Amino acid sequence: MQQEKIPTIIIVGAGLGGLSLYHALIKNKDKKEFNVKIFERESCPTDRWQGYHIGLSNYGAQSLLNCIPSSIALNLPKAMPNSIPDIEIHGITITDQIGNVLLTPPTKPFKDVYELAKISRGLSSMITYRDRLRDVLLEDVPVQWNKKCIKYVEIQGGVWVFFEDGSQEYCNILVGADGINSPIRKQKLPELQIFDYGITHVGADVSVPKLLMDKINKIHGNILACKTLGTKGDSTFMMTRLIPIKQEQNDEKNEPHYRATLVYSYPSEFDNIDVESDKVKVDDNDPASVIEHVKRLIRTLRPDCELTDLLLELWDLAPKTIPNDPIKFPFKTYNPVQRRMMRDIDPMSIKSWTSSRVVLLGDAAHAMSPILGLGANNAIQDADKLSQALLKYTDNTISFIGEYEKEMLKRTSADVLRSRTVTFKISMPVGPFGVFIRDNILKFMNVMINIYSFADNLIFKN
Incomplete structure (x- = not known):
């Protein structure tokens, strides 16, 4: 009997969302095993400043604890x-x-x-x-540094990912967790607009x-x-x-x-x-x-x-x-x-998403005003929801990606628009x-x- 091949997932972006997803997939390997690779455009962990204080909400905390193993939680x-x-x-x-x-x-x-x-x-x-x-x-994550994704090519059953250094990698599922200026989003959903x-x-x-x-x-x-x-x-x-x-x-x-x-x-x-x-x-x-x-x-x-x-x-x-x-x-x-x-990222600038083996997470999908402190929490919730959806993966179907995107869009679009409304209200002279x-x-x-x-x-x- 031929042994089933372990599918490969590539995560582009080692921010809070991408790292949470990595841990969740490794944590759940007894339910579904993946070969998980994570790439980051920065040259090292301290290459770029990593942000201010954030408010981790009760919902963000729930998702974070769902994603990470007890050794990291400690x-x-x-x-x-x-x-x-x-x-x-x-x-x-x-x-x-x-x-x-x-x-x-x-x-x-x-x-x-x-x-x-x-x-x-x-x-x-x-x-x-x-x-x-x-x-x-x-901690304990084998991030491949200095690897900036510039494009991808979908083929039957998988995705080829191309990096600025000339290298390329093959995967079954590509996750773009690479921020508001995500090259992956720009290729997948060029109609999705940034709102100034x-x-x-x-x-x-x-x-x-x-x-x-x-x-x-x-x-x-x-x-x-x-x-x-x-x-x-x-x-x-x-x-x-x-x-x-x-x-x-x-x-x-x-x-x-x-x-x-x-x-x-x-x-x-x-x-x-x-x-x-x-x-x-x-x-x-x-x-x-x-x-x-x-x-x-x-x-x-x-x-x-x-x-x-x-x-x-x-x-x-x-x-x-x-x-x-x-x-x-x-x-x-x-x-x-x-x-x-x-x-x-204006959720109203596109009518619908076409699900594929390329999926977005965090700011790459729904960057929002920081006014309500919802951005990082939503990215971690994305990781939790996507990791659960990926448990349904088979070579023959990716319908679970559509299910994840439907939930993610409903949750985050409301938060993007709510954050924008509050920002404008408090910014009026x-x-x-x-x-x-x-x-x-x-x-x-x-x-x-x-x-x-x-x-x-x-x-x-x-």
Whole structure:
């Protein structure tokens, strides 16, 4: 009797989604065995900056734990330290331009990622270090680095994958997990369009001294994700963990510091306000000039108040060069502070998908605004759903891919459009009357959400 040949799956992209899928397929090999290969265009794990803090939701946590083996799960506290009771509140607060709290949705306390994953109603999240989560997921994964996919050719029963270095690989199923600029998506679905918001955002990881963090917490409380709304279409966002990080050995004050993510968003038209001045040059290859640009916008668009002063202090902590000394600086890698355009992949730009042996996952399929923190969670959910669908694989049918795509598109299209709607709503310039209306709507929503949560807890006690 001839032994059945083990099918090959190639994953292009070693981000959170691609790595989660790799682990899930290996974890389920007793149910269905695959020869799994994973390729990444970066030259090494530290070749590119790996992102800010993210909020891992209860649904994302459920899918992550479904995907990874227990040996990897044991290392998750490196990326998502257990919650600190009475110190950290894993939620979000929204304030107006001077720091008055407008909206603080209630959150359910949880002690670790396992307890988070058990929350079945509502939406809770745990602030997670994205770069460290990727490091954890990279453990024991034989990624083939410096392999940029440039095209593929489908043949009967399989796919040939071609790389920039001239090499090629054959597989039965090709998974494109290679981000918003995915060459695989562009070939598979050239009609699928990228939607430009006309909004610029600038992000930075910073090290915040305790004295400054204490001032910020007086305004926001100990809530780990804080958003402030301006009146000119601008907004700021800060996400942190209240866990001290190691500082330089020559820090004279020996003051505790905290790792934080800053994001400043504003209408892209403001990128032109400095162009007329010969004294002002904003160069995205010069982080110092971008930071000064952000500070000028904050001073111009925000009122004189304590919150504005704190924001300027925070942005002054952003690295003004590209540091690469792992001992002197508290993070392994830095992203040069650059202006970036806010974009998503428009699910309405195509009527239907044609299922084939080429399948998409994560940002390659449904990049979305980061405003609601749904991107990484959806990528991990994709990996979970696709790994389960692949258990149905046979040489004679790929109908399971259509089933995966149908579920994925329904789930993620709604999130893409919802994130876009919220982004536009908070990015509209408003006058004094508009501010009054906006703030009171958010305050009313805050009351209603808290009433609903209270009633829900009475009815559905966990």
